[in-house]
Amino acid sequence: MTGALTRTTRTSVAAGVAARLLRPVADVSDVDCEVDWAGPVRLPLANEADVQAACGISHVHGRRYGRPTPLRVDYASVVAGVLAAQGVLAARLAGLRWVSTSVAQAALLSVSQYLAGASVGERPHGPGGPPFTTADGLRFELETLDAEPWQRFWSGLGAPSAAVRDGWRPFQQRFATACCPLPHALHEAVAAVGYHQVVEAARQAGVSIVALAGELPPVDLPPWRGTPSSPPTGAPRPERAAGRRCGDRVV
Structure with a gap:
């Protein structure tokens, strides 16, 4: 990869x-x-915080808090790195010699479903x-895809039926809306x-829960494993398509 990425000194995470x-x-x-940072977005974007603010990530993430709130990780830069890698592989298969993307384009791609929703009102x-936080101070997340286990879980904890009913719809739609306002009675029950x-209660109801722990140390594992293979003897190698060094955009 050395030498293949250009203009990435300011986007070192993506690189x-x-x-x-x-x-x-x-x-x-x-x-x-x-x-680079901005790509075709005509704004003076110079870092991850600029991109998150300009391209909607802070807005979407902040729905849960009631105000724009940036992600405290280089999310858009990481997405841009994934797009760059995909672009390089696509270019290599197509016989092209140059690809480009930007952190801003990656950010817009990551919030595209929320942009689509906002565009239709x-x-x-x-x-x-x-x-949720239990009486002994342990925080956890809850997951279920069906209303029946949801109802059984909260009933097992003694939550009011009205709160259980009113909480299901926002909980079910939380991934599509990026927010999940639940009746306070559910938090009180926990x-x-x-x-x-x-x-x-989760075991009996058939829902999944996971306790939230501190940050885990990073594990340096390859994203995938591959075994190089050679074409069969006598098989023709694919021809490399002609491409302009600075004119063919893949990503």
Whole structure:
């Protein structure tokens, strides 16, 4: 990957992600890849925070809090690195020599479903939502795709039926809306019991829960494993398509 990425000194996270993803590939030095902050977005974007604010990530993430809130990770830069790696592989297969993307384009792609919803007048619910906190101070997330297990879980914890009913729709739609305002009575029901009681209620109801722990140390594993193979003896090698060094955009 060394030498394949250009103009990435200011987008080092994206460059690092792309390089790591392309590590199993034998040689991509014949494809130049350009990653910058703004790309075709005509704004003076100079860092991750600028991109998140300008391209909607802070707005969408902030729905849960009731105000624009940036993600405290280089999310858009990582997505840009993935796009860059995909572009390099696509260019290599197509016989092209140059691809480009930007952190801003990656950010817009990541919020595209929310942009689509807003363009047809969808109104997200208000702020609030999980995680839940038990009486012994342990925070956890809850997952179920069906209303029946949801009802059994909360009934097992003694939550009011009206709160269980009113909480299902925002919970079910939380991935589509990026927010999940739940009745306060549900949080109160959890806060009145210990985590072991929550685990038992989840087991009986058939829902999944996961306790939230601190940050785990990073594990340096390759994103995939591949075994190089050679074409059968006598098989013709594919012809490389002609491409302009700075004119063919793949990403």
